[in-house]
Amino acid sequence: MGLLDAFLSLGTGSKKNSYEARKERMDYLIEEVTANIYFKQLAVQTSVNLIAKTLARCEFKTFKNGKVHKGETYYSLNIEPNINQSKTAFLNDLVSQLIYSDEGALVVQTDDMQLLVADSYQRNKYAVKSNDYQFVESNNYVFQRTFYEKDVLFLELNNKQIRATIDGLYDSYGKLISGSIKNYNRKNARKLVLNISALFDQEFDKYENEGDEESEADKRIDDLMNNRFKNFFAEGDSVVTLEEGLKLDDFSSSDTKNQASSRDIRAAVDDVIDLVAMAFHIPRGLLKGDVADIEQMTNNFLTFCINPIIEQIENELNRKLFTKEEYLAGNCVKISTDRIKAFDLKDIAGSMEVLVRIGAFSVNDVLEFIGKERIDEAWADEHIITKNYAEIDKYLKASYKKVK
Structure with missing residues (x-):
C-alpha cells in the first residue's frame, strides 16, 4: 500500500473518532517513512562526507614549464573556489552532486573566474561536436548563457546506476528495518x-x-x-x-528470551551501511568508524575509491585548463594525496632520512611534506647524496685498481 492509498483508507471507521484516527495513523505513516529515509541517508551521506573530507586534504599542485608554480589557479583550487565557499565546502557540494545527480557533477566558471557547482542543468550530448549545457542553476541563480564543454568541468561516476542500485537494494532492507522496529515494539510493549x-x-x-x-x-x-x-x-x-x-x-512477557532486542534493528541498519560501502568501494570498517586494521583499510580506501575520483578530476582539469602544447611543455595540475594520512614524525623519520641521502628530497622538501615552514637558505634546497653510492662501472674500476 502506498502512502496515498494509506491516507485515503483513513476515512473508514467510526464517526466518533474519525479525525483522531486519521491523524494518528497519518502521523505513524509519516514517522515510519521518514525513519526509513533517514537510515538510507545516514549511510549515503556518511560516504559523501568521508569522500569529500578526504579530497579536501589533497593538495592541488600547479606546474608551469615543469616547475611548481603557485598562482591564481593554485589559490582557487586550494583555498577559495568562489567568494562564498572554502575548498572543503566546495568539494562537499561537488561530491554530493557526483553521487546524487542522475547525470553527474557540473562545475562552471563565471566571468570573474569563480568556480561554482551547478545544482541543476540540461546537458545536450553530441557525437562529433562539443556538448553544451543550458539552464545551469547554482544557489538559486540561473545562468542565461549556454556553456560549452571546453568551458566546464564535468565529472561522473564510472557506474551511473549506483544510486538506482542503492535505492533498489534499500527497498527490501527498508521493509526489513521497518519490520524489525515493529517486532521490537510489539514484543517489548x-x-x-x-x-x-x-x-x-x-x-x-x-x-x-x-x-x-x-x-x-x-x-x-x-x-x-x-x-x-x-x-x-x-x-x-x-x-x-x-x-x-x-x-x-x-x-506482558516476563521472559527475557521472548523479548526483542534492538540488536536486530542494528543488524539490519549495518547491512544497509555495508551495501552502500560496497557500492562506493569504501571499506566497511572505515565507514563505521572501526579502528582495527585502520592502516590497511585506509590504503584500500585510497586505492579503490579516492584515486579513481582524483584521476578523473585531474584529467578534467588538465584537458580544460591547458592546451595540448601547454600540457606537453610541462603546464599541468597534479593532485597530491601525501597529506591524507595522519602520521607521527617518529614513524617516518627513517624514511625521510633515506629519501634525503639518496638525493630524492631536499631539506625543504621534507619540511614541506610534514607541514613545516621552509628554510630561506640556498643549502636547504640542495639535493645531496651519500658517498657510499657510486655508479657500477666506477665502483668496478676502483675495485680493480685496489686489486692490482
Whole structure:
C-alpha cells in the first residue's frame, strides 16, 4: 500500500473518532517513512562526507614549464573556489552532486573566474561536436548563457546506476528495518487486559438517564482509557484508581528470551551501511568508524575509491585548463594525496632520512611534506647524496685498481 492509498483508507471507521484516527495513523505513516529515509541517508551521506573530507586534504599542485608554480589557479583550487565557499565546502557540494545527480557533477566558471557547482542543468550530448549545457542553476541563480564543454568541468561516476542500485537494494532492507522496529515494539510493549465485571455496570445503572446515548459506565471507561491511563503509562511515577468491578491484569512477557532486542534493528541498519560501502568501494570498517586494521583499510580506501575520483578530476582539469602544447611543455595540475594520512614524525623519520641521502628530497622538501615552514637558505634546497653510492662501472674500476 502506498502512502496515498494509506491516507485515503483513513476515512473508514467510526464517526466518533474519525479525525483522531486519521491523524494518528497519518502521523505513524509519516514517522515510519521518514525513519526509513533517514537510515538510507545516514549511510549515503556518511560516504559523501568521508569522500569529500578526504579530497579536501589533497593538495592541488600547479606546474608551469615543469616547475611548481603557485598562482591564481593554485589559490582557487586550494583555498577559495568562489567568494562564498572554502575548498572543503566546495568539494562537499561537488561530491554530493557526483553521487546524487542522475547525470553527474557540473562545475562552471563565471566571468570573474569563480568556480561554482551547478545544482541543476540540461546537458545536450553530441557525437562529433562539443556538448553544451543550458539552464545551469547554482544557489538559486540561473545562468542565461549556454556553456560549452571546453568551458566546464564535468565529472561522473564510472557506474551511473549506483544510486538506482542503492535505492533498489534499500527497498527490501527498508521493509526489513521497518519490520524489525515493529517486532521490537510489539514484543517489548506492555500488554494489559481490563476485566469489567457485571458489578461495575450495576454500580452505575442508577446514574443512567433516559435518552442518554452513552451510559455512565461507558463514560467512566472512556475517561479511564483516554485520560487516566495516559499518566499511568508515562515515564514518571504515577497512580491510577480503579472503580469496583474493574481489574487490570498484566499479560506482558516476563521472559527475557521472548523479548526483542534492538540488536536486530542494528543488524539490519549495518547491512544497509555495508551495501552502500560496497557500492562506493569504501571499506566497511572505515565507514563505521572501526579502528582495527585502520592502516590497511585506509590504503584500500585510497586505492579503490579516492584515486579513481582524483584521476578523473585531474584529467578534467588538465584537458580544460591547458592546451595540448601547454600540457606537453610541462603546464599541468597534479593532485597530491601525501597529506591524507595522519602520521607521527617518529614513524617516518627513517624514511625521510633515506629519501634525503639518496638525493630524492631536499631539506625543504621534507619540511614541506610534514607541514613545516621552509628554510630561506640556498643549502636547504640542495639535493645531496651519500658517498657510499657510486655508479657500477666506477665502483668496478676502483675495485680493480685496489686489486692490482
